Amino acid sequence: MLFQSRYNTLDSKLYSQQQPKPLHGAKAGHFNLTLANDLQWSDAEKTAWVDICSGKQTFDVFSPLAMVYAGHQFGHWAGQLGDGRGLLIAQVLDKNNQVIDLHLKGAGSTPYSRSGDGRAVLRSVIREYLAGHALNALGIASSNAVGFTSSLQGVQRETLEPGAMLLRTSDCHIRFGHFEWINQYAPELLNDFVMQCIAWHSPECLEQDQPIIAFAHAVVKRTAQMIADWQAVGFAHGVMNTDNLNITGSTLDFGPFGFLERFKPDWINNHSDHQGRYCYQNQPRMAHWNLSILLNNLMPLAPSTQKEAFKQQLIACLADFEVTFLKYYQEKMCLKMGLPQFHKDSFDCALHFLHILQREQLDYTQSFIRLQEQQFTALKDDCIDRDGFDAFITCYQNIRTHQDQAQLNERMQQHNPRYILRNQMAQQAIERAECDDFSEVERLFDLLATPFTPQPQREHASDVQPPHADASETAISCSS
Structure with missing residues (x-):
């Protein structure tokens, strides 16, 4: 090394x-x-x-x-x-x-x-x-x-x-919590620590007139993009405390995480999260809250004669979160749906599809695969509100008319995984490993390495099937 x-x-x-x-x-x-x-x-x-x-x-x-x-x-x-x-x-x-x-x-x-x-x-x-x-x-x-x-x-x-x-x-x-600790217990280190973080992880900010404000913008943008990625693929972190988010916007500290199966946006995957603070649908709001804590801990670095201006600039940084998140999330959902990003109705059509998945309790990952493969009849057969599904398909096909459908389909294939780490997959690997058999870990490792590619010789039926509709929801323990 x-x-x-x-x-x-x-x-x-x-x-x-x-x-x-x-x-x-x-x-x-x-x-x-x-x-x-x-x-x-x-x-x-x-x-x-x-x-x-x-x-x-x-x-x-x-x-x-x-x-x-x-x-x-x-x-x-x-x-x-x-x-x-x-x-x-x-x-x-x-x-x-x-x-x-x-x-x-x-x-x-x-x-x-x-x-x-x-x-x-x-x-x-x-x-x-x-x-x-x-x-x-x-x-x-x-x-x-x-x-x-x-x-x-x-x-x-x-x-x-x-x-x-x-x-x-x-x-x-380096977590948001680092800045909280320094402000509380060693405030004399804050300026040097922040400048070192910038030099290591956002060196382009040093070229700006206000490197600290530029750094704040960078952290907000990277965090917003990470959350958009999570939401689009159906990943729920489960414990988004300020000590579990870092300044580069990369996922950190897996505990009671989970990938959505049947689409329940309010699914609580952490059995210690009794109020659902960190459920899937709340992740953008929680990221915004955590960023507000981080940016507040940059306030002591405000120039003595420009404290109010510095504060307003940090507020403006935080305001960029929603705009940035929505931009990335809309782009990703249009790519998953095979819809042109420039069309005024594309994102509404994507939300319509999500409403169907939620109402009908359909599998998030496999429903997008069915849409990608134009298995419209199979999707409709799983719906109780068949007229509602017909209305969606009419809207969907109208938007795609006169577009380069081959290109849209190719993008769908690049953004809709066939395989995610379902809870039952992980549990089966754990149970075997606890008996000194790591073959299932090996199989899943290989399967998940190329999640967009069909692997009929490697996959098991449970890899692509959601829990039974009557099955109780799974919540994972924080203990590790």
Whole structure:
């Protein structure tokens, strides 16, 4: 690997250095060879991947560290938080010369663990491993993972579960909560920290007259685009606290996430989210709320003679969120629908289709595939309101008349995945892995690597089928 250490150059108040604490009896789970190649791992490093992904082997050029940050959790100030189960073990250059963090999850307790044991269990590690892989294959900015290991050591949650570690990667682990912690506990670091964030992650902003305002605009735009990507593909993060969003707009910290199956916009996929704060339909609003917290924590950087003007500029940045989100979301929905973006009725037609999916409780992903393949009769047969479906199809076909339909269809194929990580798929892989059988993880990893391509020889029927209409909704535990 080509190391590019930089987070450890920040003030030492922002982290605590310590070595990982390996689990007993570490053993191979799954290795992402493609990602390792992208990160320029040497042959020796690939051979030693189990030791690296289980915390047995670290690197002399970088002393592992746990970051400290704070955050609002479920809308309430939670005080000091931090890496309670993970360590940044290296920063490296990928084949595109981009700095990537290597972050080991489940590496043991840190000064920021609070009452936690600093460990991760196999089920949560597998879910995060497959989810990051799936989102990356879908073209959505996200963390990823080089590999995970299981172990012979048990970790106590609701029951005793196999302990595991995950070596995850991201272009950035600097969260909105970093700025909250600095303002609360070390305000003298704020200016230097923000300017370093700009230099690392938004260097183009340094060329602007007001780099901090330009940086705020950049974070808002990237976050809006990420949320539009989530909404379009039907991804629900489940725990959008300010410590779980980063400044580059890439998906981070998978916990009780889920992909929509039957289209229920108010589906709560986090069993701790009793009020539905982070349900699928609320994600744009929650992103806006979190950004307001971030931008408020930039206010202390206002020039002493221009505080009100600086405040108004930050307010203007926040106002750009809705415009940017809608722009990206409308574009993506038109692409999924095979409708021309310039047509005045295209987005309304897309919303009409979503209303049908919601009213009829149809599968989100497979309904778009049926539309793409013009299986209109099959879609109609699943509808109780058949006249309503006929009205939609008439509108849909009228908009597409006199357009380049071959081009529109090609775009549909590029934006409608056949395969998402359904809950039952992940659960089946977990149950086998807990019996030391990682073949289902391997199958899903390969299936999700090319989600837009039909794979009849690899897919199972459950990969493309929603739960039965009478099945209870699945909510995932936060415990990991």
